[in-house]
Amino acid sequence: MKAQEEVTNILLVGVGGQGIILASEILCAAAMQSGYDVKKSEVHGMSQRGGAVNSHVRFGKKVFSPLIPAGRTHILVAMEKLEALRWAHHLAPGGVIVVNDFRLDPVSVSSGKASYAGDAVERLRAADDRRVIVADGAAGALEAGDLRTMNTLILGVLSNCLPFARKHWQAAIGAHVKKNMLEVNKRAFETGRSLGGCVTPLEQA
Amino acid sequence: MATRQEERLIQERKLLLSGNEAAAAAAWEAGVVYATGYPGTPSTEILETLTTYPGVRCEWAPNEKVALEVAAGASLAGVRTLVAMKHVGLNVAADPLMTLAYTGVCGGLVVITADDPSMHSSQNEQDNRNYARFAKLPLFEPADSSEVRSFLKEAYLLSERYELPVLFRMTTRLCHSKSVCQAGSRGETKTPGYQKDFVRNVMVPANARVMRVKLEQKLGRLAGEVESTGLNRLERRGGTGIITSGNVYNYVREALPKASILKLGISWPLPRKAIREFAASVERCYVVEELDPFLETEVRALGINLSETPHPPSHIGELSPEAVSALFDEASSPEAAPAAVESPGTGEIAPRPPVLCPGCAHRGVFMTLKKMKLTVNGDIGCYTLGALPPLESMDTCLCMGASIGMAYGLERALAGDNKTRVVAVIGDSTFLHSGITPLLNIVYNGGRTTTIILDNSTTAMTGHNEHPGSGRTLGGEPAPALDYQALARAVGIRFVATVDPYDVDLFRLTVERALEFDGPAVVVARRPCVLLPQVRGTVKPKVRLDPEKCTGCGACFRIGCPALGQDEETGKCRVNQAFCTGCGLCTTTCPCEALEL
Numbered sequence: 044m045k046a047q048e049e050v051t052n053i054l055l056v057g058v059g060g061q062g063i064i065l066a067s068e069i070l071c072a073a074a075m076q077s078g079y080d081v082k083k084s085e086v087h088g089m090s091q092r093g094g095a096v097n098s099h100v101r102f103g104k105k106v107f108s109p110l111i112p113a114g115r116t117h118i119l120v121a122m123e124k125l126e127a128l129r130w131a132h133h134l135a136p137g138g139v140i141v142v143n144d145f146r147l148d149p150v151s152v153s154s155g156k157a158s159y160a161g162d163a164v165e166r167l168r169a170a171d172d173r174r175v176i177v178a179d180g181a182a183g184a185l186e187a188g189d190l191r192t193m194n195t196l197i198l199g200v201l202s203n204c205l206p207f208a209r210k211h212w213q214a215a216i217g218a219h220v221k222k223n224m225l226e227v228n229k230r231a232f233e234t235g236r237s238l239g240g241c242v243t244p245l246e247q248a
Numbered sequence: 249m250a251t252r253q254e255e256r257l258i259q260e261r262k263l264l265l266s267g268n269e270a271a272a273a274a275a276w277e278a279g280v281v282y283a284t285g286y287p288g289t290p291s292t293e294i295l296e297t298l299t300t301y302p303g304v305r306c307e308w309a310p311n312e313k314v315a316l317e318v319a320a321g322a323s324l325a326g327v328r329t330l331v332a333m334k335h336v337g338l339n340v341a342a343d344p345l346m347t348l349a350y351t352g353v354c355g356g357l358v359v360i361t362a363d364d365p366s367m368h369s370s371q372n373e374q375d376n377r378n379y380a381r382f383a384k385l386p387l388f389e390p391a392d393s394s395e396v397r398s399f400l401k402e403a404y405l406l407s408e409r410y411e412l413p414v415l416f417r418m419t420t421r422l423c424h425s426k427s428v429c430q431a432g433s434r435g436e437t438k439t440p441g442y443q444k445d446f447v448r449n450v451m452v453p454a455n456a457r458v459m460r461v462k463l464e465q466k467l468g469r470l471a472g473e474v475e476s477t478g479l480n481r482l483e484r485r486g487g488t489g490i491i492t493s494g495n496v497y498n499y500v501r502e503a504l505p506k507a508s509i510l511k512l513g514i515s516w517p518l519p520r521k522a523i524r525e526f527a528a529s530v531e532r533c534y535v536v537e538e539l540d541p542f543l544e545t546e547v548r549a550l551g552i553n554l555s556e557t558p559h560p561p562s563h564i565g566e567l568s569p570e571a572v573s574a575l576f577d578e579a580s581s582p583e584a585a586p587a588a589v590e591s592p593g594t595g596e597i598a599p600r601p602p603v604l605c606p607g608c609a610h611r612g613v614f615m616t617l618k619k620m621k622l623t624v625n626g627d628i629g630c631y632t633l634g635a636l637p638p639l640e641s642m643d644t645c646l647c648m649g650a651s652i653g654m655a656y657g658l659e660r661a662l663a664g665d666n667k668t669r670v671v672a673v674i675g676d677s678t679f680l681h682s683g684i685t686p687l688l689n690i691v692y693n694g695g696r697t698t699t700i701i702l703d704n705s706t707t708a709m710t711g712h713n714e715h716p717g718s719g720r721t722l723g724g725e726p727a728p729a730l731d732y733q734a735l736a737r738a739v740g741i742r743f744v745a746t747v748d749p750y751d752v753d754l755f756r757l758t759v760e761r762a763l764e765f766d767g768p769a770v771v772v773a774r775r776p777c778v779l780l781p782q783v784r785g786t787v788k789p790k791v792r793l794d795p796e797k798c799t800g801c802g803a804c805f806r807i808g809c810p811a812l813g814q815d816e817e818t819g820k821c822r823v824n825q826a827f828c829t830g831c832g833l834c835t836t837t838c839p840c841e842a843l844e845l
Contacts, residue, residue, distance in 0.1 A: 058600065060827075071264055071426065081264060082392075083427035086290075086368045093810035094602030107501040109425035111391070112569040129597050147824075148813035149600035154638040157598035161816060189845045190826060 050103035052111040053201075057122030057129045058147050059094045062194035065219060066120075067098035069198060072215035073100040077207045084109035093150065095126060120201055122180070122194060123147050126164040136172045141201050143180035143193060177202060183234045189224070192231035199235020209236075261431035267422040270393035270429055271360060272297035274400035275330045279435040280304055282322040284315040286681065286709035288334030289369035290423035291362035295332055296711070297802070299722050303434065306709075308722045309715055312337035316344045319357055324449070325440040327355040328404055335363040335376045336647065340682070342379070345413070347451050349383045350459040350757030352466075353410035355438055356404035360416045362423050365538050366566035369709075371628065371647060373565070375539035380415050380516035384463055387415045387472060387516035388479070389494035393427040399513060401435075402479060410466050415516075419538070421566060422495045432591075471517045478512030479746075480522060489530025491523065491547060496538050496567055503572035518546055527552045536575070538567045554757065604633050606811040609749045609775035610702055613673070614639040614834070615807050616756045622669045625655040627683075629675035630709040631702050638808045642673065649674070649682025656690045656697045657761040665694070667763060672699045677707035677715040684739070690768045691740035698762045698769045700733055702749075704777040712780060736770040743769035751777055752836055778829050788830035789845055793823050797842035804834045804843060 052071065057063045069081055075209065079102040086097075093181045099111045113133060119140045121127030127142040134140065144164060151157040160166065168175045178200045180193040188197065202212055212232065220228045265273065271294045275283060283306045285295050299306035309315035319329040330393040333341065338361045345359065361379070364370040380387035386406060390399040396418070402416040447455045474480065486506040500509060510526040512519070523573035527533040527547075532555040535544040540563060548554060559573040570804040604611050614634035617624055618641035626632055626642035627650065635642035644654055655672035662668050675682050679701050690697050707713035714720040736744045743765040747758045755773060762769035776783050791811075800819040804812055811827035812834060814820070819840065835843045 056780070075264055075428065077588065080428060082425060082427045083264075084421060086420060086424060093600070093605065095600040106427075107498040108569045109427065109495075109498065110568050111423060112573075114570075125598065125600070129600075147810075149598050150603045150638065150808045150810060151598045153810075153813045154808060155802055155814075156637060159816075160596065193503065226352055246256070 050101050050106050051205075052135075053100040053118045053120060054111055054116040054133055055098045055100065055120045055122070056126040057143075057194075058126065059095055059096045061096070061122045061147075062191070063096045063098050063122060065215050066122075066194040066198050067100050067213075068219050069195070069215045070100050070201070071102075071216055072206075073207045073211045074100070076211040076214060079103060080106050082106040082109040095129065097130065102143075118201065118204055120197060122197060124167075125129060127150070127167055128160055128163045131167060131170075134173055138173050139174060139204055140167055140175045141197060141204070142167060142177055143197050144177050145180050145193065173216060178235065178238055180235075183238070184231050187231035187234050188227040189231075192224075192228050194236035195220070195228045196231040199232040200238050202232070202236050203239055206231065263429050263512050264426045265393045265429045265430050265536055266293065266394050266424055266426045267390075267393050267418055267761055268293035268362075268424070268613045269426075270396040271332070271400060271416075271418070271431070272301065273432065274397040274778040275358075276301040276304060277397070277435050278401045278404045279437040280328045280330045280404075281437050282319065282327055283307070283330040283332070284309050284318045286312045286337055286676075287330035287707050287712055287713040287809070288337050288362070290351050290364060290420040291337075291360060291418075292710040292713065293364075293423070294330075294360060295722060296653070296713070298330070298540075303437070310716055312341040313343060314346070316341040316359065320344060320348055320351075320353070323353040323355040323357045324357065325442055327438050327440050329355060329357050330360065331357070332360040333362070334370065335361055335374055336370060336372065337361075338376055338379055339374075340648070342383075342622065345379070345385075346383050348413050349385050350451060350456055350463055351449055352462075353407060353413050354411070354443075357408035357413045358400065358403045358407060358416050360418060361420045363417060363539075365419055365421070371645065372548070373539060375542060376415070376417055377515060377542045380417075381542075383415075383827075384467055385413060385415050385516070386410070386514060387417060388513065389417050389493050389515045390422065390513065391497045391511070392422065392425070395513070396422070397429055397432070399479060410470055412463075412466055412470075417494065417515075419495055419566075425495075434703075435535050441613065444700040453566060467517060471520070474514050474517055474519045475521050477514055480519055481509075481511045481513065482522075482526065483509040483511065485509070485529035489526060489533040490536050491526065491533065491543060492536045493543065494538070495571075496536055499567050499569045499572045500536050502569040503571055504576065512543070515543065518543075520550055523547055524552065526552060527554075536567075536572060537559075539563060591706075601636060602633060603636070603808055603810055604630065604639075605778060606809055606827045607740040607831040608833075609704060609773070609778070609779035610634055611639070611700060611807055611809065611831075612749045612833050613719070613750045613755065613773055614641040615698070615837075616752050616759070617641045617673070620669070620756065620759065621773050622671050622759075625658065625660070625672045627651040627672075627678045629678050629702075629707075631673065631675055634673075636808075638806050648678055649686060651691065652683050652686035652697070652699050653700070654659070656693075656695045659697050660695060667696045669763065670697065671696060671763075674699065674701055675708075676701060676703040676705065676717050676732075677713070679732075680716050680791065684735070685743070687736070687768075687770070688739050696766070696768055698759070698771065700759065701770065701772045703732060703772050703774040705774075706777050706780060708777045712777065732770070732772045739768045742767050745770075746772040746774050748775055749773040750831060750833070752833070778831070790825055790828040790830045791823050791832065791834060791843050791845055793821055794842045794844065797840045798838075799842075800838055801839065803839055804837045807833060807837055809834060
């Protein structure tokens with residue numbers, strides 16, 4: 044694992060309504076509890092539903108900019124595959140992409156003005172200077188008991204790439220999800236975590 | 249069981265707060281007892297958060313001008329007040345602000361202006377630092393949440409020391425970024441009291457001339473104080489010197505780690521002596537700032553010979569670490585100096601702009617206005633999305649409340665005394681903000697314009713904020729809800745109708761009648777926002793698709809509902825059951841009757 048002097052950059056992307064902001068809150072809480080300085084940045088407002096959403100999360104010994112410099116993202120976490128493609132250019136060489144194999148048509152597609160890149164995952168994999176972890180978030184979340192826990196499930200997948208102890212993740216989830224959704228979210232997280240994917244990827248990055 | 253780290257965080261009282269949350273925490277800690285504003289991205293969460301603290305009266309005003317005037321009144325009673333608004337809101341509040349600088353304040357008064365470089369959620373990116381120079385007021389610019397907390401408390405002390413309102417400038421990237429803060433506790437609050445003072449508080453010309461001189465004297469004293477304030481910070485490193493302020497400091501630290509930095513926490517009035525000394529102490533001195541060359545102009549006016557970056561700043565859009573790097577990168581091409589962080593335009597990736605939500609009642613309105621081929625003067629709110637494809641049924645959007653005045657002016661210029669196919673479309677909160685006076689103008693000047701008020705019972709786009717028509721206050725208490733029909737009649741409108749926009753046929757008929765009516769008309773399209781908790785809680789049957797009947801003609805896609813997609817294999821419509829709210833609008837568009845509730 045990298046020394047704490049360096050800042051780790053994680054970009055979470057997806058579609059408004061998918062729980063990107065909640066996922067980034069949990070991620071930040073886990074990072075804080077693991078003893079890091081943390082900053083995160085996102086833009087609210089025009090994208091309540093159906094618009095593209097992104098959240099920049101950075102942690103390390105000391106973080107200045109809340110924005111990840113372009114091309115310096117270590118891990119791109121995409122809750123939707125077209126959004127992974129949209130933000131793939133932000134990835135640093137040797138970076139990791141955690142992508143939810145889930146498709147949501149933007150209105151530009153459904154209204155016939157553009158076409159959906161059905162081969163998004165293949166295109167992500169085409170570049171060989173990165174590692175792509177694909178997870179079926181919908182299946183896993185349904186297995187856990189609620190489709191809405193897709194975001195927590197993907198965090199579970201991501202957790203294999205990060206140096207935070209499981210107890211910090213659990214505490215972070217406990218602090219940010221509603222009581223009546225806690226158990227199903229914990230299950231979704233563990234399901235995602237059990238999917239494995241990467242060990243110490245930050246050294247490769 | 250709390251983990252050891254959790255316990256440590258609790259002991260250290262460390263919190264991860266957004267700039268807006270930090271502003272609320274700091275206001276509470278500073279002993280603020282009264283806070284007002286009007287919701288506007290990126291400022292909204294300041295009051296939303298502050299209202300959760302005990303002992304602070306928090307209110308939404310109908311607009312920013314009223315908010316500032318309320319705060320000015322409360323300040324007369326000697327208590328500390330906060331006013332929060334987005335950058336364009338300060339234009340609305342500029343009238344009281346410019347003269348409040350003359351009268352000054354009793355209890356500390358801070359105006360937070362939340363600017364929006366890159367226009368993430370705004371119609372312009374005006375740089376409100378200019379208001380400090382214009383109104384002759386001190387300007388604070390914090391760089392992160394932790395500074396928001398310490399600076400805001402200093403701002404109240406300074407406001408009371410100089411009896412001046414203080415401008416506190418934040419930006420989207422500060423308001424909506426989270427960083428680690430230390431929690432504090434409630435400070436002392438002042439006991440209210442009032443002292444009459446004719447010269448100071450009654451701005452008739454004779455008194456204003458007296459206060460004008462006093463203002464200049466205050467600024468003179470302040471110019472001395474800012475030379476030594478701890479809020480301006482000198483960081484001595486290499487021979488390259490950067491003068492900067494606000495969140496841009498973080499980008500400079502990241503992009504130019506070896507540079508010496510003069511970071512201005514109070515960026516108006518400028519610490520002239522400190523700037524001169526800094527410029528003289530470095531080999532090359534630059535200013536790095538977002539939007540207008542505000543600091544640069546002033547520093548050059550001091551006669552300081554600033555160095556030029558290899559690539560000149562564009563003064564457009566938000567900065568970023570890479571944008572700051574690019575300014576100084578000799579090797580890069582001028583095109584490589586990006587103005588803003590934007591998603592890439594690779595062309596092959598289908599764009600995903602924001603859209604009206606599934607079940608949004610505005611969708612049927614714009615579908616109908618498009619069919620009616622009307623010219624639509626629109627306004628500011630969620631419904632501005634009705635201007636985008638595939639609905640594309642809004643012709644103008646200028647500023648809060650402009651729809652009604654513009655529709656009247658356009659109609660008058662086009663047709664004189666006659667009616668045209670021009671309508672104004674304005675949301676409920678926007679109408680109450682600044683739509684009533686232009687409506688009065690139509691009646692007074694004998695116009696015939698039709699105004700459609702989209703009443704979804706909330707200020708939706710900023711995150712469901714209460715307003716005088718919603719029946720609730722910011723704190724959630726019941727409040728009288730404005731009767732739009734009664735108001736329109738009182739103004740002098742004789743054609744007033746309320747209709748449910750889900751009933752598209754009746755809505756169309758009502759608008760046709762309004763257009764035929766011999767005089768100005770108001771149509772209220774009333775349907776609470778589909779995302780309001782009380783609406784979300786009601787379970788409605790969802791739209792079903794009969795795949796046998798669907799021919800894949802795509803007629804339903806023209807209403808731009810995110811719940812409808814095209815099946816990759818069959819080319820037929822697919823209804824996303826997780827998104828569908830069962831509004832049924834799509835069923836009215838399907839020529840094959842394949843969609844049904």
